[in-house]
Amino acid sequence: MKTILALLGMAIITFSLSGCISKQKVTENANVEVITMLKPKGMSGIEQIVDKYEKMHNNVIIKIVEITDDTNEVYKTYTATLDRKDSDIDIYLIDEIWTEEFAKSGYLEPLGLELSGEKYEPKAIEMFTSEDTVYALPFAFDIGILFYRKDRVDKAPIHWGDVINGNPQPIFTMKEDEDLLCESIELGRYLKAAYPYFVEQGKDGCDNLKNRFKKGDINYYRGWSKEYAYFDDYDFEIGGNVGVMIPDMPVLGGYGFAISGFSENKKTARDFLAYMSDNRNIREMMKIERYIPVQKEFLTDKMFVDYNPCMREIENTIKRAVIRNSNDQYIKKAWALQKEIYTAICENKEPPEFKEIYIKEN
Known part of the structure; x- marks a missing residue:
């Protein structure tokens, strides 16, 4: 990844190269499509969903590149790669406060997936919407x-x-x-x-x-x-x-998965996010990592209170x-x-x- 290596040389941020995850060796096989995701290292648990997806799609490898958790530094790194129209990064795990800026700058591809207000807490959808267009798949509050x-x-x-x-x-x-x-x-x-x-x-x-x-x-x-x-x-x-x-x-903050406007693999990236959005795929991860879910089904599931006390009266917390x-x-x-x-x-x-x-x- 030319741009990422350039960023390392410019000392914008230090990447945790040990955080690059790939279950298979990337070969020169033209039939193998590599989807690269850039995310803060503190947001873990996605790997198990990646594993399941890769087993179902032998021609796709999802590579995760982890960087610092420092919000300001993550922002600098994201904007540096996006300003350069870096096509090496396909998916970014973004903070909700960047949605409108990134969308208006042409950095993000419209999500292109139907998000139902019956499935998601409305505020989760609003966080990643700019001018009536959704730009990221809500992941967690x-x-x-x-x-x-x-x-x-x-x-x-x-x-x-x-x-x-x-x-x-x-x-x-x-x-x-x-x-x-x-x-x-x-x-x-x-x-x-x-x-x-x-x-x-x-x-x-x-x-x-x-x-x-x-x-x-x-x-x-x-x-x-x-x-x-x-x-x-x-x-x-x-x-x-x-x-x-x-x-x-x-x-109240939120995280969502957004497809880069410069990705050359938008269709496959969108297919992966559609797979990730299935509640059956995300339920176990939410229990293990104890994130605050964005799905109504989980927000009202009393079982989740046992995994994270922040879930007590979560609907009232979100309202205020x-x-x-x-x-x-x-x-x-x-x-x-x-x-x-x-x-x-x-x-x-x-x-x-x-x-x-x-x-x-x-």
Whole structure:
């Protein structure tokens, strides 16, 4: 992949080459079609669906290339490949906030699959729609939440006031990125009071707040619902002791699979996504990885609550959640806002006003 290698040389981002997955050796056989998917490494579980698809389609290989989980860096990498009209990448796992920008830039192919409002939560479809055209197959919701240790916290927190209580401890990473913006939205009126709970990137083990929480060094960690499976690990003391607090105004994100507008394998890529959309193929993966599903059938299935406590009253959570604007000006404004918030925390200043301008509420 010429462009990917060029990106590596330009040091835009470091790819985890060990994450390139191919069950079969790619040969010069002209009858073998290779579909390449680019995705953040934290979104796992897709491999089992790929395995099933490849067994049914001997002439198709799905290659997965994994990159960093850092949202800003993923965005830079995606736009770098798409700006170059890279035909080597067929499918991108995208964040919902990029949908409109990517669609209007001609980066994405219309999905071309019928998505029923009876099957999918409507907000999942809306997230990946631009000018009445759907551009990605909704895959999973993601909700900003507070994780805490049930075995160490005397009283389960109900709202931020139970945690932001004058006893500063590491909870948030102070870094100019999308998470900082989401955390600020969730904290609302508690944002300034929460300044002492932010730890600057690179200091006091902040690079590993997630790992520190898992190992038991800290009792709280603000993260995303998709991380629950990572924490509920019975090889560690934390297994079975992971509590979650969903903020009063949580940020609702989403991930979807989009076909590149520059792919030379659009038909096969679309066929694979149609296969992936079958609930029979995705059910087991959702249970194992514990993502928040976008399918109504799973959202109302009480069994899924056993796999992820974020699923409790999930329909009410989705209704009250905040969805970030995805207009084509969002990214530019968001990056500037991240810097403003970061500066306000560093200098202990009043946070900027932004909710009415940059986000929309359901």
